[in-house]
Amino acid sequence: MKGFKIKLLKLLSLFVLWSQTLLAQEFNLSNYLKKGEKDATLSVFTMLQDAAKHKNSKVIIEKGTYHFYPEKAYEQYCFVTNHDNSMRRIAFNIKNFDGLTIEANDAKFIFHGVMMPFNIENSKNIDISGFTIDWHLPLHGEGIIEATDTANKTFDLRLADNMPYTIRNEQLIFIKEGFEHDLNHAILFDPKRKAVAYQTNKYTPLKMINQVEIRNKEKFDFYNYIDFRIPEYESQNQEYSIKAKEIAHGLVRISGSELPPPPVGMVLVCKGQFGKDRIANAFHINKSSQVKLHNLTIHYAGGMGILGERSEDITLEGINILANPSKNLMVSTTADAAHFAGCKGNIVINNCNFRHQLDDAVNIHGAYVIVEDILAPDKIGVRIGHFQQAGFQFADLGDTIGFIINEKLADVEFKATVKSCFQLNQHYYIITLNEAVTQKLGKGFIVENLDWYPEVSITNCQFADNRARGLLLKSPKKTIIKNNYFSNMMQALLISGGINNWWYESGGAQDLLIEGNTIGDCNYDGEKRPVISIGGKWENNGRMLGKIVINNNTFNNFNPSIIKATGVRQLEITNNSITNSKTFPALEPDAFVFDIKGVETLTTQNTKISNGFKNKLKTEAVKNTFSDIK
Template sequence: MIRSIALFASLTTTTFAAVPVTDDDIVMGSQSHGELHRDASVEGKPLTIVGKTHATGLGTHATSEIPVSVPAGTARFTGAAGVDDSAGAGKGSVKFRILSGNAVLWESSEMKSGDAPAAFDIAVPATLHRKIYLQADDLGDHDFDHADWVDLAWVAGEGSALKQGAVLDGTAFGLKPGTEDDQTAAMRTAIQALREAPGSTLKLAKGEYHFHATGALQRHFHISNHEQPEWHSVSIPLVDLQGITLDGQGSTFIFHGDLLPMLIQDSTKVTVKGIGLDYSIPHHSQGVITKVDGEAYEVEVDQKKYPHEIRNGWFFFTGEGWGKADAGTGIIFDGKTRGIVAGTSDYGYKGKLTELSPGHYRVEKNVGKSGIKAGDVITFRQNIWVSRPHPAVTLYRAKDTTLDEVAIHSAQGMGLLAQRSENIHLTGGGVFPRKETGRYFSTNADATHFSNCKGAVIAENGHYEGMMDDAINVHATCLRIEEKVDARTLRCKFIHNQAFGFETFLPGETLQFIQAKWLTPRDPRKVKTVRRTGEDSLVITLDSDAPSDIGKGDAIENLDWFPSVIFRGNLVHNNRARGSLFTTPKPVLVENNRFEDIAGSAILLAGDANGWYESGACHDVVIRKNVFKDNLTSRFQFTEALISCYPELPDLKGQTEYYHRNVRIEDNTFETFDVPLVFAISTQGISFRGNKVTYNDKFPSWKKPPFILNRCDKVDIANNTVTRDGKPVKWTAADVKTNLCPPDAVKVK
């Protein structure tokens, strides 16, 4: 429930209610320790600073950030901040800040317990701002950082009038292409002009623009499916904007250091167009194999493009403000075709290393037996599983966002990560290495990733290449029930260590239970209240009793936050893992794409409440008029066929309902060596009709049937054209392997 904020009589000097922060704002806040409290300290005690108790305010713990909704009719925001006396005399070290979407509006000095509170009175006219952000910075040490915001009040007034939308010239704000000087400050000034004039377009002169971490805006929040660093250094904060366009007119943005290039947050109708995003020094490195000879190989690593040294007998790569040891496991690309060398999967290339000359090394490892040859390219993946701090582009609480001809060439994590966002349209562009760099890789994980989004996700006419995971991944993040406190109260937890801390539920939204053992959806309920008791934990109360047989170990998902998906007209090739992954009950259309030379499956329909905790049973999937060519040349998680329906089910035998439903695979072209075409678990209603399948001998056969079905029903295989060596092949029941399926589950015609 949102607390109402009453306006008193005066028009220009009246203050609003004393604690003008909604319950939703509190749920959306993030902090590194403890629970954010209204009218109490982080320990749940009275708010007390230098012996004075404050009746109203917020008790948090650094590091924290609270997004605060600006009420209509506001001109100013007043209050004070300090370290709570409960920290202990002279303890704690906190710096307080108030941010707009693109700038620091106010900042305190470093404060400790016993310091007088720092007062603030800042202009935040509601005509310009829908959100401001309260930050408590732990300054690198969060011991005893009990941070209080007290005596908060909005001051009523007319504020500044909005300007008319216009076309703004980037040069007017000091944005200069063709120089390596940091453009961050100029960009943030231009963004302020966009805030003041909704409906405006910022046009940049075509060229190369550079952004450095030193000028970035520090933000604290959690990003799904990534590491959780204390701070995200944001170069381009497209935050709290309405109806604006950033038009690069074909420009390239080059980023320097450890940072999050672009954030679109708490904004509506933002369009970004005609921009490529890349790093000066990427967070992968690359070497060219020059010789393969028996028990060793030689490799050249360009010191200028991929700065490095040898530590403890192996590569240690350095960038601008970062350094990482190579893990010794990565991806081997064919030097000519740019495809991943067949059968190499996540390849271990480490061995005893000898430097032959600067940048030229000999490694004692027999890679020739794996089909690796001179001219092939190693992508060094430094610290594979723990080197994913930031996406290139993050969408968070964004609505009606369009990326038009936006190309992501390199990223520390995902290319694009969207969470709690609605209606996203990607057209053209994509994720692929920039030709002039000579790189074979692009992103460290998925090209695009959508967690807990709704409305429509549309990705069309894009190019996806060289990423270390899927071109597109759509799912919900579900939480495990830790305790059923009473019939209407659940204590829940995020489980995966890269997916926690963002708001999965708000009051009034629809919760659906999942029986984890069978992934059975159960009995939706409305959420009444949400308490964030820690970074990874929630206490949720419901509007009615939970089912009696739901309890610890089961899961919950938000039924209101699933999107429909259109993935159309895209090229996906030369990448690891999978081409695409969908886990949503809303309609999914995969149409007129080309999936080529993908090391794993082209399409995966997933779902679980036991491992990744990524849920969303597919109920309506159409896969039509696509070309699948020479995929599945290596093996990765869940990649049992070109099209794999693989929910993770602990007890398949005991399941009483099917997880996925209505999967139509029609009028596609498969050019493939002998691998399974469809693998499915717990799927009802599979139609494989009107497809053209041409087998080749490019790679060794898996010696498995084209269809492998585990507890599936209503499977229709008909009217397909199949050839091998130019001769027709007729499928029969023998080409379908079944397990736990009803006797008449499959029809082959």
């Protein structure tokens, strides 16, 4: 009996210890915040430090409004692809976690100045939900066109009190908390539609800069390649041409634009110079796996909303990224809503609503790097193609990479496996291979990581009212786009397989289904584009896209150009309905609904096309056609 009691006591002790351990894994922010404390930044940092000591920790954030300021935030230098690299002040630094749940009860997070709310790095099994992200003051500028003078090419801009500003050297400067910008990258929004204005390209962007001569520039010694788009080079031979003068408090007259003055009542939106305008993304998911974000709202970010790079298995469920309606702002994020570069596994986006971005709703791609040097038979030096991809982890041990001739842009010439990838600096990497490649290499080669592409599922979402495109799709893995709504300033879907020598984004769709979507007005900025743009390369045995099926979709567009496709092996356009919305005057009334070129097998059947669109189908260099369009 005595022995039994001893055993029972031991079991009870173990149970108590086990229970305490379980309790220690749950952390409530209310236990870390001091009474009356407005700045939650340091308390969140301390709480996450404690949570990091345990596997599968859970953080509870009670309902309320929490402010975050940069002065007491964790700081680290961040390479954030397709952004401007910098020292980031981070509110939620989720680094080296093995299991973490953050559960908020309808909490509101308000950020001040230049901050990155969430950094998820070298972590796995992360589940985050239940809050709203917004900024106290936005990091872009907005103003209403109050009056115009066509003869003198001036317009008066009314600035609200949430837009601090100054006039400096005849320039309108928007002043933020620790940040400022000018009128660069301006675009018009229609406040009634809360979307980019029809034919904004007649009036914007404002021509801000004149080129000036650099004297004695022959003395420069640029021995290596220089990307002159980098801000410190780009601004060297520039001077401002736009002038600003304050007429009254909150009213500024703008002169010097070469374009006509914008219409009265439109909202002019701007975010400053390229290379200095993507500094405060909301989420950075880097070198992580099994990350789920759900039931969140992002009203604002000074960059992208959600960015994933070199990560696996990311799910976005019930995410709203849209401007805060209570603030009467036009913009949600100053770049893409969601962006995935060099990811693999599964990217799942379901039941999301992405609106009011100053760039694309979703972009999924890899990255090309450029062969700069042959250092040894098995060793090459490569450079990043775009300065805003600096520091991007292109490859690692065991990755299979493919070598492609840039100008030829055919399929991969040959492959190799990576032994190591050493980042000498953020622009130049040394890659050691398991195979000798020097005999195969020549001038003009670029390199693609063939392993890091995801399968993609995007369903039941809304992508609308943003500056650029709906979806950019470059993954060669199985991709499903189903039951979504689109209405975008540019194309609803851009499916390219070529090399964009600006961004050097890699990939090309090989197995893509676009089904059951409703697509409203697109391409209303004034440029002539199709609603769906598909661009492989078919000349000279170029790199073609694979199988693309566009089935059972409803198009209601003011312009007849619906699908333009080149360089596809198998293209099926079936069971679609196409009507004329008549929302705006057609930009190209004689365009063909389907303009197909360089396709091996084309099927266009059972598609109803509005009588208002007179030219239905145009084909060139199509080997096999199965069509009932007359």
